[in-house]
Amino acid sequence: MVKNCFFIILMCIAIGCNTPSSKIVDVSDFGAFPDSSDVTFQVRQAMEHCKKIKATKLIFPSGKYHFYPDAATEKYFFISNNDEGLKRIAFPIFDFDCFEIDGQGSEFIFDGYVCPFIVENSKNITIKNVSIDFVRTFHSEGTIVATGEWGFDVVFDEKFPYRIQAGLLNFYGQGNNQYPYSNLLEFDPIKKETAFMAKDYWLWNPLIAEELPDKSVRIFRKDVKATVGNVMVFGSKYRNIPGFTLTDSENITIKDVNLYHCGGIGVLGQRCNNVTIDGLIVTPKPESNRVVSISADATHFVNCTGKIIMQNCLFENQKDDATNIHGIYAIITKIISPNKVEVKLMHSQQHGFDFIKKGKLIEFVEAPALFTVAEDEVIDVQRLNKEYSIVTFKNPIPEDIKIKDAIGAADEKVEVYIANCIFKSNRARGLLIGSRGKTIIENNYFHIPGASILFEGDASYWFEQSGVKDCIIRNNIFDNCNFGVWGNAVIQVAAGIKPEMRDKSRHNSNIIVENNTFKVFDPRIINLYSVDNFIFRNNIIEETNDYPSLYPEAKPFTINSSSNVIIDGEAY
Amino acid sequence: MVKNCFFIILMCIAIGCNTPSSKIVDVSDFGAFPDSSDVTFQVRQAMEHCKKIKATKLIFPSGKYHFYPDAATEKYFFISNNDEGLKRIAFPIFDFDCFEIDGQGSEFIFDGYVCPFIVENSKNITIKNVSIDFVRTFHSEGTIVATGEWGFDVVFDEKFPYRIQAGLLNFYGQGNNQYPYSNLLEFDPIKKETAFMAKDYWLWNPLIAEELPDKSVRIFRKDVKATVGNVMVFGSKYRNIPGFTLTDSENITIKDVNLYHCGGIGVLGQRCNNVTIDGLIVTPKPESNRVVSISADATHFVNCTGKIIMQNCLFENQKDDATNIHGIYAIITKIISPNKVEVKLMHSQQHGFDFIKKGKLIEFVEAPALFTVAEDEVIDVQRLNKEYSIVTFKNPIPEDIKIKDAIGAADEKVEVYIANCIFKSNRARGLLIGSRGKTIIENNYFHIPGASILFEGDASYWFEQSGVKDCIIRNNIFDNCNFGVWGNAVIQVAAGIKPEMRDKSRHNSNIIVENNTFKVFDPRIINLYSVDNFIFRNNIIEETNDYPSLYPEAKPFTINSSSNVIIDGEAY
Numbered sequence A, B: 001m002v003k004n005c006f007f008i009i010l011m012c013i014a015i016g017c018n019t020p021s022s023k024i025v026d027v028s029d030f031g032a033f034p035d036s037s038d039v040t041f042q043v044r045q046a047m048e049h050c051k052k053i054k055a056t057k058l059i060f061p062s063g064k065y066h067f068y069p070d071a072a073t074e075k076y077f078f079i080s081n082n083d084e085g086l087k088r089i090a091f092p093i094f095d096f097d098c099f100e101i102d103g104q105g106s107e108f109i110f111d112g113y114v115c116p117f118i119v120e121n122s123k124n125i126t127i128k129n130v131s132i133d134f135v136r137t138f139h140s141e142g143t144i145v146a147t148g149e150w151g152f153d154v155v156f157d158e159k160f161p162y163r164i165q166a167g168l169l170n171f172y173g174q175g176n177n178q179y180p181y182s183n184l185l186e187f188d189p190i191k192k193e194t195a196f197m198a199k200d201y202w203l204w205n206p207l208i209a210e211e212l213p214d215k216s217v218r219i220f221r222k223d224v225k226a227t228v229g230n231v232m233v234f235g236s237k238y239r240n241i242p243g244f245t246l247t248d249s250e251n252i253t254i255k256d257v258n259l260y261h262c263g264g265i266g267v268l269g270q271r272c273n274n275v276t277i278d279g280l281i282v283t284p285k286p287e288s289n290r291v292v293s294i295s296a297d298a299t300h301f302v303n304c305t306g307k308i309i310m311q312n313c314l315f316e317n318q319k320d321d322a323t324n325i326h327g328i329y330a331i332i333t334k335i336i337s338p339n340k341v342e343v344k345l346m347h348s349q350q351h352g353f354d355f356i357k358k359g360k361l362i363e364f365v366e367a368p369a370l371f372t373v374a375e376d377e378v379i380d381v382q383r384l385n386k387e388y389s390i391v392t393f394k395n396p397i398p399e400d401i402k403i404k405d406a407i408g409a410a411d412e413k414v415e416v417y418i419a420n421c422i423f424k425s426n427r428a429r430g431l432l433i434g435s436r437g438k439t440i441i442e443n444n445y446f447h448i449p450g451a452s453i454l455f456e457g458d459a460s461y462w463f464e465q466s467g468v469k470d471c472i473i474r475n476n477i478f479d480n481c482n483f484g485v486w487g488n489a490v491i492q493v494a495a496g497i498k499p500e501m502r503d504k505s506r507h508n509s510n511i512i513v514e515n516n517t518f519k520v521f522d523p524r525i526i527n528l529y530s531v532d533n534f535i536f537r538n539n540i541i542e543e544t545n546d547y548p549s550l551y552p553e554a555k556p557f558t559i560n561s562s563s564n565v566i567i568d569g570e571a572y
Helices: A002-016 A042-055 B001-014 B038-055
Strands: A024-026 A056-060 A064-067 A073-077 A085-094 A096-112 A115-120 A123-132 A140-148 A151-156 A164-166 A169-173 A181-188 A208-211 A217-219 A230-234 A245-246 A250-259 A267-270 A272-280 A297-300 A306-309 A314-316 A321-328 A329-339 A338-345 A361-366 A371-383 A387-395 A407-410 A413-420 A421-422 A431-433 A439-442 A445-447 A453-455 A469-475 A477-479 A490-493 A508-514 A515-519 A526-529 A531-536 A540-543 A555-559 A563-567 B025-026 B057-059 B064-067 B075-076 B085-094 B097-110 B116-120 B122-133 B140-148 B152-158 B163-164 B168-171 B181-188 B210-211 B218-220 B231-236 B244-247 B250-259 B269-271 B273-282 B299-302 B305-310 B312-315 B321-326 B330-337 B341-346 B362-365 B371-383 B388-393 B405-409 B415-421 B423-424 B432-433 B439-440 B445-447 B451-453 B471-474 B477-479 B492-494 B508-514 B519-521 B526-529 B531-536 B540-543 B559-560 B563-567
Touching: A024 A042, A042 A056, A042 A064, A042 A085, A064 B405, A085 A096, A096 A115, A115 A123, A245 A250, A250 A267, A267 A272, A267 B140, A272 A297, A321 A407, A329 A387, A431 A439, A439 B559, A526 A531, A531 A555, A555 A563, A563 B519, B025 B038, B038 B057, B038 B064, B038 B085, B085 B097, B116 B122, B140 B181, B163 B210, B244 B250, B250 B269, B269 B273, B273 B299, B330 B388, B432 B439, B531 B559, B559 B563
Parallel strands: A024 A056, A056 A096, A064 A096, A085 A115, A096 A123, A115 A245, A123 A250, A245 A267, A250 A272, A267 A297, A272 A306, A272 A314, A297 A321, A306 A413, A314 A421, A321 A431, A413 A439, A421 A445, A431 A453, A439 A469, A445 A477, A453 A490, A469 A508, A477 A515, A490 A526, A508 A531, A515 A540, A526 A555, A531 A563, B025 B057, B057 B097, B064 B097, B085 B116, B097 B122, B116 B244, B122 B250, B244 B269, B250 B273, B269 B299, B273 B305, B273 B312, B299 B321, B305 B415, B312 B423, B321 B432, B415 B439, B423 B445, B432 B451, B439 B471, B445 B477, B451 B492, B471 B508, B477 B519, B492 B526, B508 B531, B519 B540, B526 B559, B531 B563
Antiparallel strands: A073 A085, A140 A151, A140 A230, A151 A217, A164 A169, A181 A230, A208 A217, A329 A338, A329 A407, A338 A387, A361 A371, A361 A407, A371 A387, B075 B085, B140 B152, B140 B231, B152 B218, B163 B168, B181 B231, B210 B218, B330 B341, B330 B405, B341 B388, B362 B371, B362 B405, B371 B388
16 A cells, blocks of 8 residues: 555656657668667767657667667766766767657667766656667676686686786777776576675786686686686676666656666666666576676666656676665865865765755764764855865854764655565675665565665765665565675665764664565574664564575574664564 | 077067056965965965956966865866876866966976866966976886896885785875886986887786895796896876876967976877977986986977977987877778768877867878878868767868778968977987978987987878978987987888888978988988988088997988988989
């Protein structure tokens, strides 16, 4: 009942177009035909025409279309949690209103450094019925064929071209296009998931390697654990090519899309109002034999407002979390006058993230405790560059706020509805929930190596503003989660609050976990701190032997520095 | 006499300001004081004030000023022959008219990735009386202390911080700021020049290395020739931080500047009209003990017009040529209709170089022969991105012009006057002269490891448009040049014309070499092809034994595929 009301409200909001007559443009009228060599220029012309005539829809006769960077639109973008840069964009949906792209079941094949979709300053946009893949993935995969005191040997399929140059392993695409890597992670190709308890190896440089006579590649890296038969994934160094970037836009729907690959986050929404993702399938392309789908999180939302709906999705085998919904903290680096401070966007993948504007309501946060001290209005901002801004407030900043404390948006309380999805077999965690509006997570299936639902956020490392205020987790199945290293319970708090501050902070509050099924080989179900009002009720817990139990003596519920926690009817 | 006329004409042109009253701003009024920590923000405020009040001059009380990237202005720049990117700029001279910055003898010390000066869309600008250095150079230098079958061992001064990470050598500045390298070149620290016949080693990756107990660093690279006592220079991978970028501006003067270091070209002028460089000293900072001054060419001019004057300069120990004056060719990649083509800027350091505009006169060039077939006017340009544009001409393109042929500006005939300069001890060549206007090179001293004066240009590798039409080289001293690998004569043609096309092409013409002194240990003085009208007269040639003579039997004059060549009064 709650679900239905919530959904109906959103659907009403999302229908914002007032289009008495539809104007449909067919890409084939611009010379873009399936199975031709490169349709980027033709599609660009079609898009320009759509904008000019205010078309309501661009359609693709069903087929396979190829996109290359050569004729693509170019623009510099700061894309949160991805890498900034001068991007090539196949579908630049800039300043559109009431516009739909319908692939009609087409396959879009991208080759090289070209972003599929960027939606900017647009309203009432739908992208649907399309599958997306890349000829050359941004990561590389090698089957482990031997191990020894030197490290391990791998064999690369020809889909992952490489060269050994002056004793180091580099990956390439067409020509001299490099595909740099910066991490290693082992996958189990039988189970099609990250190998049991596999950990990340972070690399500063290419690996020392040599090609053996049998064309396998010997990697000289003694500290890496590797198992013959598993697949070693050489993870992309950069997140330059997200699948869908939605920025400063409103009422955006992605529907019935298969996203087999991209070189960054699958769907990144930043400063958007109302985003619906319905029927997004993130998976390695069938018959590709790959173990990894996309190279970072399936979805990720930063400083969004209105509602985020994610339903009927499958997110599997991506190289990072299923979603992460949060704001951004800027850190105070100078106090210039009583009501004027210099602030810095700390994390390099947050640089250029313009969220502090004149008129905006801002919270002042004691960074080590994630404790909101006060709110105030911004009356002036001078942006110095992508890192630093000078911000003037209406009133003097609070006395308790000092250099290294944080400011974040106080007026963005996005509501979240995540339902009927399957989240599985990816690196790291499932849902990172930092939304302050009503949040419902229901009827989903989780099989996640780390925490399935994580309440994270900090003002000291990732600088991600979070803290739920109303979160219901119900009717989900958590199936043998925690088979990896990225968590300590199925539902977990991992907020960056200094241990000595945790008694003071109640960063997350009002969380209900009910009517779920937990199938566990690892007893750890809940791990909390600094939470107020947590209820765990009517859940089914089933023990399994599907993975080795490394923590058989661990407690299912670990609760610290929290208030009003009730587990199965008992105060905890 | 010719010199004086030329100079007087230029001086008259350069005085373009009509400023009845001078408005002088002192940076100390904005809180920028010598020896304080970081004046970037204060100078930025002063610059903004200057723009607002239309100040004529910004002065610095003499002293040492420190600049960091933190508070610097930021803008994306395509800078020819350097690396494009989002730059931090300490002195953003954007849209100024009649403005002078007078350091009054101050030292400006930069720390990190911050460009000293960028002049854009400005007129009548002077920058003078200042010295520039960086706390951490963009290259690194190590003294060679041992060699062996493994490669060589070096010791790094603490000015060049490094870390060995997973067996590879990386250089750092403050914090985690990397200073990547991509080449090796050996210098002779006694002679303070590139080691005799030292060659470049180009690197794809960081080098495999280990730190020995005595803190020297062992480099495992068997093919590198190294001599104990020499200095191995680990050359900067990128040219991100040129010293002075002058773009789309007019009447710019750089006077009495010591440029001890920058991470790119010293002075890069692109699409500028009238540039004067007077008293620019490029040298390693005295007492720094460095063998390298700046990390690329001392100066470089691309598609400039009007006049370039360079006088009273010292350019030494920079990591590339003393100057290079040329245009840019774009290559035809598609013929769309009789008068419409797609063209591409081929070299990555030319991407984004906007030189094809509506109304512009363009030459069509047979690329393999560098042979101009015709000229025509541009009537429309659609820029697809930094690489590709679609260009429409007034008339059908010539029949002889095909895909892979080139187009270049036909209406840019910059005049060049280079006098009273010392050019020495740098990597590679002296003056690369591709200017089509009157060019005079006189009263200079050259001690250059490659060709001292090179007529280069091609439409197949560097895509640099060149071909002099009127060039006088007189009263210069060429002192023991060609002690390195970058040339085959003191004055040389190395245009990229296919050997079988050289008889057809007369790419360079009307060159007079007179009244110079050539002190030679290597007999090779002149090497030409595809030249029309070359006169060599009244020069003094003195033999020396200052370096080993590797080519004792070589001819002083090598002339091929040329017409009207007269050497010492005799047709050649």
